[in-house]
Amino acid sequence: MTQALLEKNAENPAVKGDLLEVDHVVKEFKVSGGFRKSSAVVHAVSDVSFSIREGETLAMVGESGCGKSTMGRLILQLLELTSGTIRFEGRDLGELSGEELRHIRKKMQIIFQDPYASLNPRMNVFQIISEPLTTHRVYATQKETEERVRELMRIVGIRPEFINRYPHQFSGGQRQRIGIARALALNPKLVVCDEPVSALDVSIQAQILNLLHDLQKEMQLTYLFISHDLGVVRYISDRVCVMFLGKLCEIGQTEDIFKDPLHPYTQFLLAAVPKPDPHLRREKKALLKGEMPSPVNPPSGCRFHTRCPYATDRCIQEEPQMREVRGRRVACHNVECLTIQ
């Protein structure tokens, strides 16, 4: 780690050492090719390495199919790695026994995107929030469990007298609060937030984002925040990593990336977001041509070269490695030339 990065971290005293290290992780899914075709392999995550420091929020951004949700599920051990290692608090998750894994899972929780699909409609609020507590036998008595559930409800801003209500009696924003209470029940260290606000209206979205921000401070949480909304990402995250088709393009401090994106894909992604200011409207907008290539048959060399206006022969043949450029890591052969422009 460079001196510059260390100094930046000093600004946020809550950020400590690495809580999670993701090292050369690969995930491939086998899919049947269809009638009379041989099976194929989807390269969902290809050789991704990064780390999350204790107390920080690392945002993972990218478009549909870039592998960001798969990455979140790999970290939580909900999917098995094809290769690579994931270390949590210095321990390789792949080498833990079932009992040890169960223990460590208490420290890693997830908040899902759709608050309508992620709560069981036949369970009431008490059952939903207490489920992790009873599964891990945290409290000896029902009374203590109920006390904890009421406390959690207060923390996330749901009135405790609603403890016997069912999910359909709540609005989308309130349901998301219930999902957050469930994720926090076991006092986790790491919370994977998988598009937690993208199903909500803007006025409700702001309430939930402020809540997540406050909870992080109060409970010293570490977030992996998966999102496609760059406005939300800039608001919530300390660092950002940008993914394209299973690969990392760029990873660095949020302000650096938003003020001066280095990777061409990051530049186009930021330019494409419709900004709520008609004065920023441009007739000739820098549009990214084409569509996302298939992860079954990713392009040779740099995976972005088919859509990149700066692509050279080298990009077609040779895969760019992550390297340090101006205080962050970027995977692009031509970063230096682009920067001169």
Add this chain to the structure above:
Amino acid sequence: MSELQKNEELLKITDLKTHFFTHKGVVPAVDGVSIEIPRRQIVGVVGESGCGKSVTAMSVLQLISRPGKIVGGSIRLDGRELVGADINEIRSIRGNKVSVIFQEPMTSLNPVYTVGRQVSEAITAHQAVSQEEARQRVVDMFKAVGIPEAEKRYKSYPHQLSGGLRQRVMIGMAMACQPQLLIADEPTTALDVTIEAQILHLMKQLEHDFGTSIMLITHNLGVVAEVCDYVYVMYAGKIMEQAGIFDLFDHTAHPYTKGLLNSIPKPTAEKRRLYNIKGMVPNLLRLPKGCRFSPRCEYARPECFEHEPELYDAGNQHLVRCFLYKNGGGPA
């Protein structure tokens, strides 16, 4: 905005009321909405879930089914009244003079027919042309909406296309008969940002090339800022504010619109605590007395809880449903 006044409106919705008669009571989803869409303009209708923006749009094409019913008001297209019109007359308008594109491009296309066949059907249903001519027009339209290898794509099934291409097919289908009005209901919500930017660019181009007016329904104020000329902001079944695009963003008047704009985390802004509008959208079965926004409003005064404000003129085609603007003034 003098242009707006000169042009005769293509679509004029006046005091539209579309209510839903449920077993719990009458839901006034659209409660006295007036919208004008001039020729060659992109008009935005924004609001959060349940504000009635989609129901307003569906009312134009009389696509409201039971328990919903248009209970009052008028919708005039090119001078012709659509409310209460004969079903055959409505059919001759749907897909021909007015067409719709929906949010989800997968569920809007029939999976068992090729996309070319589905789009040519839109042409042959309304115009007496041969199969071959219809085919040629579909291929031309596919080219116009930016579908690569249009000839080849004619024979593709929806599942063989990506989300962005499917939405282009939908737009091609909507544009096949060169309608005067295109209603786009959240056309880019299901798409990724880089594809969204392409589709928005295409819509502006269609307005320019074919002179089609577009009614763009969205919850995204960024999308509005990107393409619209004039904007209506809806809340709980009513228009709260309407203004030209620059007026709306530069001289935002209604407390609700201000709240919405402030609660968006902007990719261009520094990190700060987000403003949030307190409370929730009211249940339409139990609307508050007085102004619908009063329970959530920072500026609410006693009269706001008693009387319902009208749309007051703030000048320059800018109307605001708030007592603060009753005498043409603004908030102190």
